[in-house]
């Protein structure tokens with residue numbers, strides 16, 4: 001591949017996040033902002049009002065220019081404005097909020113000034129690490145990650161010693177707030193990172209509870225890869241006149257690549273592959289496999305099934321690679337089976353379908369793979385094979401491309417036969433529009449047709465049918481017979497899913513958390529999800545009735561028809577009785593000691 005081709009490859013690539021997100025190659029990305037009117041700073045990170053120490057840290061990290069989302073977010077956040085950002089991981093969104101937040105921290109405050117909520121422990125750790133790295137020039141700043149599944153006590157003593165920035169998962173942050181170990185009275189900024197993920201994971205009530213407890217004057221920043229209505233509602237309710245920043249790639253606008261996935265158990269993959277090719281193949285196809293050995297197995301199977309196939313893997317010498325790509329480009333082969341490395345930067349316009357025969361190593365590889373289709377303004381299809389166990393990774397890939405991956409079934413005979421008929425119709429229409437290049441040849445063929453028609457007394461339709469038979473060859477055009485195995489794998493899959501989901505859901509809903517703390521007693525109250533109750537409603541009502549401080553109220557767990565509330569031991573009887581009749585969400589609590 002020439003250097004020019006490589007450049008073309010980079011600029012035209014479909015949803016290449018690496019090309020869309022970060023400064024070194026951001027030609028693909030566009031910033032859409034409804035509010036930003038000020039002139040852009042001339043270059044780099046200067047001009048946003050950052051301290052010398054931060055500028056040095058960024059230079060040391062090798063950051064030369066802000067990414068599009070950073071350029072858009074810095075001026076707003078440095079002014080203390082609320083902001084809604086729609087951007088995916090890989091766009092530099094962490095630094096987009098972390099740098100202004102760090103710069104706006106005030107020295108000498110003992111209690112936390114900034115709180116970041118993240119959906120998972122991993123993301124919380126990662127964001128905390130980023131804050132630490134960016135605050136290298138301010139060694140006195142303290143950043144703490146708090147998440148479930150780890151020791152409370154060490155988190156409490158760190159909080160007591162004084163922390164400036166807390167990054168945590170909603171559940172654990174809420175626990176600390178309720179226990180009074182996380183003091184939010186001095187909090188000036190809150191970031192909701194990956195808000196749509198928090199919604200998906202069922203944390204949205206907790207997030208709202210936290211938001212309800214925060215000081216009136218605070219800056220709220222919300223980042224989300226997608227904007228479902230619940231997140232829009234949240235942002236309307238809790239953010240004040242926010243700046244809005246959306247990062248999109250050109251190809252996301254066009255949505256030129258339709259992405260689908262097929263769940264297929266390992267032993268059925270080759271059969272499923274042949275069926276997908278039969279139903280959806282046509283123009284050029286690239287099949288990606290993880291290893292050289294798999295490329296060979298796949299190619300041999302397809303060749304045995306009558307396909308013309310070429311292989312591109314690390315064992316193919318460079319000069320032969322170029323010949324192979326040329327054969328694919330010219331249409332002398334339609335199917336290429338390749339490994340990721342060998343197909344890097346491959347730019348062939350006629351690729352209409354990319355099949356991920358094996359799951360890619362990471363989302364970057366996936367984005368690169370599917371970017372081999374939908375080139376030069378054309379549309380393309382991408383099909384991902386996943387085994388039942390690998391299905392959980394699909395969500396990451398959707399986030400990386402910002403587009404949904406639809407589920408698709410292994411094509412049955414009907415879909416295959418439709419695919420075959422469609423291809424035949426296409427070939428016939430193309431042939432009807434083509435002239436034979438040699439005029440004398442065309443005249444001879446005309447004469448031949450007339451002779452056969454006269455000899456056999458054929459109508460034009462009969463003659464055309466004979467020509468079609470010739471083109472189709474001796475094998476049956478339509479596939480018949482048994483496709484039972486597909487039904488079986490579908491059924492097994494569905495059963496497994498149903499069992500797993502119902503089991504997990506039941507467990508999540510019904511399992512009470514670990515025993516209450518030593519000085520607490522667990523009570524049951526008869527309001528639950530069905531009444532749309534939130535922890536904040538219970539805390540507010542119980543605190544109001546009993547005179548308890550909100551932070552004295554311990555863990556609250558809400559189930560479908562009831563909730564569990566941990567309250568200090570030794571509740572006087574009259575207080576207990578008043579709680580029995582107390583109404584929350586229009587329903588009496590009917591409080592009782594939980595068993």
Ligand code: AMP
Pocket residue numbers: 022023062063064065066067070088089090091092093094095
């Ligand atoms: P994020 O989208 O926050 O997950 O960031 C993606 C990656 O880009 C991280 O590894 C950051 O360290 C890196 N990054 C963020 N901003 C910049 C920048 N302006 N220049 C170069 N790399 C950056």
